[in-house]
Amino acid sequence: MKIAILGGTGPEGAGLALRWALAGHEVIIGSRQAERAKAKAAELSERAKGATIVGMANREAAAAGAVVVLALPAAGLAATLPDVKEACRGKTVVSTVVPLTFGGPRLHTPPPAGSAAEEAQAHLGPEANVVAAFHHIAAHELASEHSIDCDLLICGDDAAAKATVADLGKSMGLRVLDIGPLTNAGPIEGIAALLATINRRYKIKNSGIKITGL
Ligand SMILES: NC(=O)c1ccc[n+]([C@@H]2O[C@H](COP(=O)([O-])OP(=O)(O)OC[C@H]3O[C@@H](n4cnc5c(N)ncnc54)[C@H](OP(=O)(O)O)[C@@H]3O)[C@@H](O)[C@H]2O)c1
Known part of the structure; x- marks a missing residue:
């Protein structure tokens, strides 16, 4: 799969890029500045020898990717997505x-x-199939070399898009749970805020969640 990661110069996007590149996907790092994207792609290529990781400006990256990943701060959505x-x-x-x-x-x-x-769905319009995912997979975990000890919760309104994202999660060794429509993204994002609080309180960088009872 050809995956474009907008904001892929940051720790979360770069961590996803590394895991996917190591799993055999083609990765395009996107940035507001193409040069920054190229530099990050070169740095990641050192850790994923033989993988295809290139860098481009966000718009070109989105055009080149079969799947587009938003890995930028919420404050950047309104300026980036149109x-x-x-x-x-x-x-x-x-x-x-x-x-x-x-x-x-x-x-x-x-x-x-x-x-x-x-909000992303509203900016992109109904022709884009937005799936919320990876909020609970810490950048610190993604950058490590061990397997990731966390469930992947995904939600969205398009079944085929969710299946694509589930495959991307499985390709990095995650157990994937479909938690329904995109209106459930708020609770997913809220749990990520709880994990950020746990990380700060317990001086760790990689708290995660696992669903029991399945
Ligand atoms: N860090 C984590 O552990 C973690 C875990 C789960 C989810 N997340 C979420 O994943 C997203 C990315 O996290 P991160 O820690 O990698 O974030 P980040 O480092 O703050 O930002 C990622 C990239 O976004 C671009 N960016 C920054 N401000 C922007 C703006 N105003 N408009 C457009 N682009 C902007 C920058 O790339 P350029 O300057 O190269 O354009 C930056 O390198 C965030 O929404 C975060 O909440 C993070």
Whole structure:
């Protein structure tokens, strides 16, 4: 699969890129600046010898990818997505975005749409198939060399898009749980805010979740 990761220069996108490249996928790192994307792609290629990882500006990356992953801060969605709307038409778009506000009274700060994933869907229009996923897979875990000890919860409104994302999760060794429509993205993103709080309180970088009872 050819996967474009917008904001792939950050720790979450770079970690996903590394895992997918090692699993045999072609990865395109996207950035607001093509040079930064190329530099990150070169750095990751050193860790994934023989893999295909290239860098491009976000718009070109979105156009080149079969799947487009949003790995940028929630504050960047409004500025980034109108520019890639056309390129995302008919594609699976994965939102890893957690709407957090640091230093204020409330860490989890969902937008009026209900969740960052629903905001992304609104910016991209109904032709893009947005799936919310990977919020609970810490960048620190992705960058490690051991297997990831966490379940992957995904939600979205298009069954085929969810199946594609489930395959991407399984390709990095994760157990995947479909938790329904995109309106469930708010709770998924909220749990990621809880994990961020746990990380800070317990001075760790990689808390995660596993569902019991299955
Ligand atoms: N870090 C984690 O462990 C983790 C875990 C789960 C989910 N997430 C979520 O995944 C997303 C990415 O996390 P991250 O830690 O990698 O984030 P980050 O480092 O803050 O940002 C990732 C990339 O987004 C681009 N960016 C930054 N501000 C932007 C803006 N205003 N508009 C457009 N692009 C912007 C930057 O790339 P360029 O400057 O190259 O364009 C940056 O390298 C976030 O929404 C986060 O909540 C993170």
